[in-house]
Amino acid sequence: MNDYADLPRRLADAITTRTAISPDADELTVSRAYELQDELISLLGRAPVAAKLGLTSVAKQQQMNVDEPAYGWLLQGSHVEVGNELACGELIQPRVEPEIAFLMGRDLEGPDVTATDVLRATEAVLPAIDVLDSRYAGYWFTLPAVVADNVSSARYAVGNPVPLSQIDLRLVGCVFEVDGRLVATAAGxxxxxxxxxxVAWFVRALALRGRRLEAGTLVLAGAMTAAVPVSPGQVVRATIDRIGSVELRCGP
Incomplete structure (x- = not known):
């Protein structure tokens, strides 16, 4: 059986040359894919600065034709600071999606962690825009293939943190706009x-690999809507009820 030992190098080269490749991972398992994800991050030589969950909404799973979540890591240099532009020219096929980010106030670990545990451990929540950039042509991939590709991680932007108290994250509404035009709405x-x-699913998934979610980690909890392609000159804005808004300007 193919162990896809060459896939991390192919993905790293795709990132460097900004050239999409074929997924070619029909026999890849999810567990092996996470090993390859680690190898890809090592090849890129940039440490993780935040966690990114993917495929956590029905809309996103339907868009990508998969049926379970996945996680990856946002790396050094991927944070688009307030006032800076997203450099679209550094990416292959950028797409954006609105998310809620969690800033963890204490460690979480183990196979039985629940949403209640996550809420108790959360220091603050933030509005976020996740910038995807699949290294596979046309965003066509299986679940193991996208896991190996670090869940299409590319860039991210976040707004100001707010305390979680008195906010029901299930009910918060999201308005997602591009150039002032409404493109999607959703609820938490x-x-x-x-x-x-x-986030609780993420902690349990980490536990399967003997890992934990550490205090101070920022976790993007997954897309609230389907992803939207972007190009230079566009302005993207995500507004989440009671949490705030974040804007991202797309440059060349």
């Missing part, structure tokens, strides 16, 4: 019925 419940449930 779109993310595994509750955004904290997605």
């Amino acid at each position: 419940a779109a993310i595994l019925d509750h955004p904290a449930a997605a």
Whole structure:
């Protein structure tokens, strides 16, 4: 059986040359894919600075034709600071999606972590825009293939943190705009019925590999809507009820 030992190098080269490749991963298992993800991150030589959950909404799973979540890591240099532009020319096929980010106030670990545990451990939540950039042509991939590709991680932007108290994350509404035009709306419940449930899934998935979610980690909980392609000159804005808004300008 093919162990796809060459896939991390092919993906790293795709990132460097900004050239999409064929997924070619029909026999790849999810467990092996996470090993390849680690190898890809090592090849890129940039440390993780935040966690990114993917495929946590029905809309996103349907868009990508998969049926379970996945996780990856946002790396050094991927944070688009307030006032800076997204450099579209550094990416292959950028897409954006609105998310809720969790800033963890204490460690979480183990196979039995629940959404309630996550909420108790959360220091603050933030509005976020996740910038995807699949290294596979046309965003066509299986679940293991996208896991190996670090869940299409590319860039991200976040707004100001706000305390979680008195906010029901299931009910918060999201308005997603491009150039002032409404492109999608959603509620927090779109993310595994509750955004904290997605983070709890992540902790349990880490536990399967003997890892934990550490205090101070920023976790993007997954897309509230389907992803939208972007190009230079566009302005993207995500507004989440009671949490705030974040804007991202797309440059060349």
